[in-house]
Amino acid sequence: MSPMRILIIEDDVEAAQYLVKALRETGHVADHAADGLDGYDRACDPTYDVLVIDRMLPKLDGLSLIGGLRAQKIDTPVLILSALGQVDDRVKGLRAGGDDYLPKPYAFSELLARVEVLARRKQPGSGEETLYRVGPLELDRLSHKLTRNGKEISLQPREFRLLEYLMKHAGQVVTRTMLLENVWDYHFDPQTNVIDVHISRLRAKIDKGFEPPLLQTVRGAGYMIRDGAR
Amino acid sequence: MTALGKLFRTTVFKISLAYLVLFAIGAGLVLARVGWNVKDLIDEQIAQTVDADITGLAEQYAEGGIRQLVEVIDRRTRQPGAGLYLVTTHAGEPIAGNIIGLPPGVLDQTGLVETNYQLAGEPVAKHRALARIFALPGGFRLVVGHDTEEGERLRHILGGTLVTSLIWLTVIGTLGGLLVARRVLARVDAINANAQAIAAGDLTNRLPLAGTGDELDRLAQNLNAMLARMSELMIGVKEVSDNIAHDLKTPLTRLRNGAEQALNFAATPEDYRAALEKMIEESDNLIRLFNALLMIARAEAGSELDGISDFDAALVARDVGELYEPLAEQEGVGLSVTAEPGLYLRGSRELIGQALANLVDNALKHGRLESPVAGVAALSAQIVPAQNVPGEVALAVHRRGEMIEISVADHGPGIAAKDRARVLERFVRLEASRSRPGSGLGLSLAAAVAHLHHGTLRIEDNVPGLRVVLALPASAAQPLALPSAQAVIHAGEAA
Numbered sequence: 001m002s003p004m005r006i007l008i009i010e011d012d013v014e015a016a017q018y019l020v021k022a023l024r025e026t027g028h029v030a031d032h033a034a035d036g037l038d039g040y041d042r043a044c045d046p047t048y049d050v051l052v053i054d055r056m057l058p059k060l061d062g063l064s065l066i067g068g069l070r071a072q073k074i075d076t077p078v079l080i081l082s083a084l085g086q087v088d089d090r091v092k093g094l095r096a097g098g099d100d101y102l103p104k105p106y107a108f109s110e111l112l113a114r115v116e117v118l119a120r121r122k123q124p125g126s127g128e129e130t131l132y133r134v135g136p137l138e139l140d141r142l143s144h145k146l147t148r149n150g151k152e153i154s155l156q157p158r159e160f161r162l163l164e165y166l167m168k169h170a171g172q173v174v175t176r177t178m179l180l181e182n183v184w185d186y187h188f189d190p191q192t193n194v195i196d197v198h199i200s201r202l203r204a205k206i207d208k209g210f211e212p213p214l215l216q217t218v219r220g221a222g223y224m225i226r227d228g229a230r
Numbered sequence: 231m232t233a234l235g236k237l238f239r240t241t242v243f244k245i246s247l248a249y250l251v252l253f254a255i256g257a258g259l260v261l262a263r264v265g266w267n268v269k270d271l272i273d274e275q276i277a278q279t280v281d282a283d284i285t286g287l288a289e290q291y292a293e294g295g296i297r298q299l300v301e302v303i304d305r306r307t308r309q310p311g312a313g314l315y316l317v318t319t320h321a322g323e324p325i326a327g328n329i330i331g332l333p334p335g336v337l338d339q340t341g342l343v344e345t346n347y348q349l350a351g352e353p354v355a356k357h358r359a360l361a362r363i364f365a366l367p368g369g370f371r372l373v374v375g376h377d378t379e380e381g382e383r384l385r386h387i388l389g390g391t392l393v394t395s396l397i398w399l400t401v402i403g404t405l406g407g408l409l410v411a412r413r414v415l416a417r418v419d420a421i422n423a424n425a426q427a428i429a430a431g432d433l434t435n436r437l438p439l440a441g442t443g444d445e446l447d448r449l450a451q452n453l454n455a456m457l458a459r460m461s462e463l464m465i466g467v468k469e470v471s472d473n474i475a476h477d478l479k480t481p482l483t484r485l486r487n488g489a490e491q492a493l494n495f496a497a498t499p500e501d502y503r504a505a506l507e508k509m510i511e512e513s514d515n516l517i518r519l520f521n522a523l524l525m526i527a528r529a530e531a532g533s534e535l536d537g538i539s540d541f542d543a544a545l546v547a548r549d550v551g552e553l554y555e556p557l558a559e560q561e562g563v564g565l566s567v568t569a570e571p572g573l574y575l576r577g578s579r580e581l582i583g584q585a586l587a588n589l590v591d592n593a594l595k596h597g598r599l600e601s602p603v604a605g606v607a608a609l610s611a612q613i614v615p616a617q618n619v620p621g622e623v624a625l626a627v628h629r630r631g632e633m634i635e636i637s638v639a640d641h642g643p644g645i646a647a648k649d650r651a652r653v654l655e656r657f658v659r660l661e662a663s664r665s666r667p668g669s670g671l672g673l674s675l676a677a678a679v680a681h682l683h684h685g686t687l688r689i690e691d692n693v694p695g696l697r698v699v700l701a702l703p704a705s706a707a708q709p710l711a712l713p714s715a716q717a718v719i720h721a722g723e724a725a
Contacts, residue, residue, distance in 0.1 A: 105513075105517055107510075184553055186580060186587070187580060188584040188587065189518055189521070190553075192594075192595075194554055197559075198556050200556075
């Protein structure tokens, strides 16, 4: 995907520099602000694709910062980082105007996947389409029909939602926790490989007997659906 | 502060003192009023007597002139206890009567006069009288009076009574106040002594009760209940921190060992990569553990939940069942969900879902019946993969009285009856589950969630196997019951 401009507002300099470095290595542009006020000033620049904001910041607390931005009609997608990680904390963060929430400590792959999904949301023309298409695979969200090469494939309702989410973010890495959050609406760590088993079941239905395989495992990160032929 | 000084400073003593002052003022007002009325009454009586006398004497004068008047007065003054009489000439020369002197000017006054007077044979005018001066035709003046000593004496008696009664009142009131204060102070001192001992760290100490059920007893009872809750929390915090120390040090040790090992023995970049990946995995486990422990600690502290809602327990059970169904199938374990619809819970759907997921996860992991073959294999000390007989894990939602029970049952080895009580006793875990990696907190977490929702977690025998029951209070605001057809999903079998 095209490079994103990301602003990281985080007071832990070491953690922030690690993030900046890692994001640059993945081909994105990343800036860093070390406190809430500086972060607020810079976040007013609407050309950022995503803001990554720590909840507890010196000078201006993360939630107030988001509230201030939203009041200024700056709707850059925000990913909240928090060391608290309680159920209530997530609710508070999203209510304050955040778009996604990631408890600390996090895996970089998780953060990257979420940031990319958020950045995509900002792009024009990413509205709610009724037909998702990945290569030969077509998912009609209105009639709940799935076809590959014109041949209908029947799915369980949950499998349909799983595929729908994957196809909505086609070409992007989607992590296991993102799937659990968006398909099952649970935010805990499933501990075991429950999601993997769901994926392999789905894969058996959409990829078995077809070439090329569309649903791919991204090692150490999650899954991605992509038209491999292109 | 001396003991007496302390007594004087007690609230009880101050209150009794205040009452004493109020009572004394009240008594003084009443007695003063009585004294006043008595004086008025006596004065009025004197005035009436004097007026009657004057009328009589004026008639005598009219009848027989000054001579008859003098005779009558002489006769009267000789009788004992007589009134006071004086007849003078126009110039004020006494002619008759038992008064020999009046202060100058008195004779010129009219009406009722209060004045000093001098009796015959006395050197000075030291008595007080109430008298009326009456001018007789012919220039003579008639003074008829009455001594006021009697009234004065009465007032003196009343005044004396007032003073003595006030003195007694003060003495008795003060003593009584001190006695009551001492009694209350003794009890408050006992409570204070115990409170100080508690503040010094002895949380097992309790405030003494007198057994009278009075307000001090009730206060002590409530404070004791508060202390009981506090020490319960303290014990909880201590146990949780002990558990945290144990649970976090184990994976930390593994993490450290892994790093050390890689530093010392890794030769190739692949070795390093493997070691680092292992370390990330270990730290993820550590984070998971830490989150679960935080949750448990929070539940133990009894803090209130945010973001609660009413939701159908069957829906959560089915969601979780459906989440684990492919995994169960892969493991060769049947997973069934039996849920009565329309049983509403109030609480955190997220946390209850997580607890249930943990229980199902445990059941899938541990809920297998080990075949006798596995036992033989273990005896022969060979590393043979244990051959497991597929078990059946059953998730069920039922209503039982005021509670909604969500149960997860398996046919695994279960938990021995002697350990069952212990496993629920404040997050104690059996050594076996403690040392098994990646799990062990599931039950504790479910118990914490139950606790947070004012419910309980029960462990029962599934004969054979284990049944864990999450009993949660039904939502008070129960939405209209849906048609109560039992919806049964048999997952795993269907596929």
